[in-house]
Amino acid sequence: MMKCRSKAALIADTLNxxxxxxxxxxxxxxxxILNNSFSRTRKLPLSSTMFFSLFRHGSTISEDIxxxxxxxxxxxxxxxVLHRQSILNHDVWKAVLKKQISLFYGAGLAQNRYKGYLLVAxxxxxxxxxxxxxxxxxFGGPLNKACRTKEELIAPSAHISAAYDPLNCQILDFIMEPYNVSEIPMMREHLDRLLPFLEGKKVLILADRYYGSVELxxxxxxxxxxxLVRAKNNFFKDLRGEIPEAIQDARFTVTLNKPWIKRIKDPxxxxxxxxDxxxxxxxxxxDYSYQQEDTAIRKKDKKRYKVYKHVDVHAEYFxxxxxxxxSREE
Incomplete structure (x- = not known):
């Protein structure tokens, strides 16, 4: 009981x-954004402006107010409210996130590890x-034959990315970029920004198929x-093809030639x-299997019901x- 109270007190102190x-x-x-923004005492100070952005949930601004x-x-x-939001530099959330990480990890509230590793997905x-x-x-959006320019877009789209600690349920970094910005530069932005926090720790980077690169x-x-990165089908395809399918845990070497090295942007x-x-x-x-849960609509009464689909997956990882x-199984 004492431990529960101690942890509750620690959480309260951290949130305070x-x-x-x-x-x-x-x-x-x-x-x-402006040098004198939020300098005078008003009914709507910076903290209230930020809380309004955080806790909006209604369909209209008036409802949220x-x-x-x-x-x-x-x-x-x-x-x-609209005026205060218009002069808010949204980079402020980066500072808040950095402070949150410092407080929660510094206080020992985010200490779950996997075999000693801090997981970063x-x-x-x-x-x-x-x-x-x-x-x-x-931000732009998907262009095609029916929509050839940004002006013709009905609704814009953005590319968002997050670095996440899945064992401690903590967002470590977040980025929102135009639609056509690819995953890899956003990943590097995450890692470069998090490097001061990660250095000196035992870290395991987890990523899906589109993030694998020799630079990473x-x-x-x-x-x-x-x-631990899931392998895209065509990534090192020739070298992987030399490894028989029966061998499910193997090592191989990728050697970069001079043109490849020259294309690498990071000095x-x-x-x-x-x-080297x-x-x-x-x-x-x-290979593994799982039941994928989805919903379908019943024709006679238009009600939704759950359906399950059996999925078989063959996955390869670097x-x-x-x-x-x-182990391979792990």
Missing amino acids: SLSSFLNSEHLLPHAR DFIFQKMSAPPSKNA IDGSKVMLPESPALNQI FRWCALHGFDF EIRQSFQE PDVLLRLVRN TSLPAGKF
Whole structure:
């Protein structure tokens, strides 16, 4: 019981520290677009503006104002809220996220590990944005024969990406970019931004098929991190084809030639490959099955019901994890 109370008190202290940071002047430089933004005492200070953005859930701004500011005798007007949001530099959320990570991991509230490894999973997705000519120009969207230019887009789309600690349920970094920005540069932005936090820790980077690259593998090696990345079908296809299908756990070497090395943009990684052009990889193959849950609509009464589909998967992975500590099945 004492342990439960101690942990509850630790969580409360950590959240109070985060709340104090959100209300402190240290946040102002990160929140300003204009030099004098949020400098005067108003009914809607920076912290309230941020809380409004965080806790919106209604269908209209007026509905959210009534809910979020219900305890105020004279809630702010719709125009006041829109004005405050228009002068908020949204890079402020990067500072808040950095502070949150520092507090939760520093206090020992996010200490779950897998065999001593801090797991960092990276993935992205395309998301639809509200209809807006300005957002069309900034973010773009899928173009095709029916929609050839940004101006013709009905609704814009963005590419979002997150670095996530799945064992501690913590978002470590988040990026929102235009539709046509690819996964790999966003991943590198995550890793570069998180490097001060990750350095000195035992880290395992987890990623899906579109993130595998020799640059990522060498970056991990240079910083002492391990990786586990699902293999795209055509990635090192010839070298993988030389390994018989019956062999499900094997090692092979990728040797970069001079044109390949020359195309690498990161100067540190390019210099590393000039000194040592070989990348030793472990290829792990495995097959597994699962039941995929979905919903269908019944014709007679239009009601939804659950359906299950049996799925068989053949997956291949590139990893730097040693076979002696991590088996193929694991």
